[in-house]
Amino acid sequence: MVRVFPLNDKYKEKFAKMFTDYYDELGCDEDGEHLVDEYILPDLLAGLLKVDLIEDDGELCGFCIYQTDEPGNDWNFKDGWGDIREIYIVMAKRRKGLGRFLLYTAEMRLKESGAKDIYALPNADSADFFAACGYDLSDEVCEELDCNVYVKARPNGCEGCSGK
Numbered sequence: 298m299v300r301v302f303p304l305n306d307k308y309k310e311k312f313a314k315m316f317t318d319y320y321d322e323l324g325c326d327e328d329g330e331h332l333v334d335e336y337i338l339p340d341l342l343a344g345l346l347k348v349d350l351i352e353d354d355g356e357l358c359g360f361c362i363y364q365t366d367e368p369g370n371d372w373n374f375k376d377g378w379g380d381i382r383e384i385y386i387v388m389a390k391r392r393k394g395l396g397r398f399l400l401y402t403a404e405m406r407l408k409e410s411g412a413k414d415i416y417a418l419p420n421a422d423s424a425d426f427f428a429a430c431g432y433d434l435s436d437e438v439c440e441e442l443d444c445n446v447y448v449k450a451r452p453n454g455c456e457g458c459s460g461k
Contacts, residue, residue, distance in 0.1 A: 299395065301402045304341065304348035304360070311357050312350060319360075319385040323420065337362065345370050346382065347406065351399045359386035359395060363403045365412045374439060375446075379407030379415035384423075400430055404449065415449040418442055 304312055316337070317329030340346045346364035350357060362383040366373045374380065381403060386396045404415055418439050419427045424447065428434070432447035439446055 298354060299398060300352045301349050301399060302352075304350055308350055308357065309338070312348065312360060315357070315360060315385065315387070318387070319383070322388075340370075347403070349399065349403060349406075351386070351395055353390055353393075353395060356390075358390040359384070359399055361385075361399045361403045363407060365407060365410060374418075375416055377413045379404065379412030381415065381417040381427075396426060397430055417447045418444045419447060420444065 313330045313333040316333050320327060320329040320332070337346070337348065341348055346362055349361045349363075351359045351361075360383070361381065363379060363381050364370060364372070366375050366378050366380050368376065372380070372382075381400065384396060384400055384403075386399070407415055416435075417427050417432060424434075424445070427447045431450045433450045435446045435448045437446040437448075438444070
């Protein structure tokens with residue numbers, strides 16, 4: 298059985314380990330546990346972002362960090378938009394639909410909380426994943442992170458709706 302749930306104290310250490318593995322896989326030089334302790338958890342407690350975890354048959358196997366961009370956030374790239382900041386599934390559980398399930402859950406929660414639309418700033422390795430999940434490459438670039446902006450496609454090209 299697959300279960301998606303918000304990060305809580307019981308899973309804090311497992312999440313920190315998984316986030317460190319994720320950063321190592323990306324080739325980042327920063328200390329993942331430090332980022333969790335100094336940035337992610339304080340922002341989570343302040344209500345600036347959300348962290349959902351996913352389990353498959355009782356085994357923790359991924360996470361998604363997301364937020365609605367607003368002026369109170371240090372990261373406010375597209376005011377009022379939902380931002381899929383990070384998404385990760387452990388290697389052994391990939392290509393089984395878990396990432397898609399986790400992403401769609403975050404999108405639903407962002408829409409329910411009032412996000413206008415949703416975007417992601419994927420690295421080159423994950424751009425195909427976002428495209429397969431209905432994100433379109435926009436003509437916008439995030440210069441700070443030097444990456445392309447992918448925007449969740451609206452159903453049937455609807456210009457006047459918010460994709461609900």
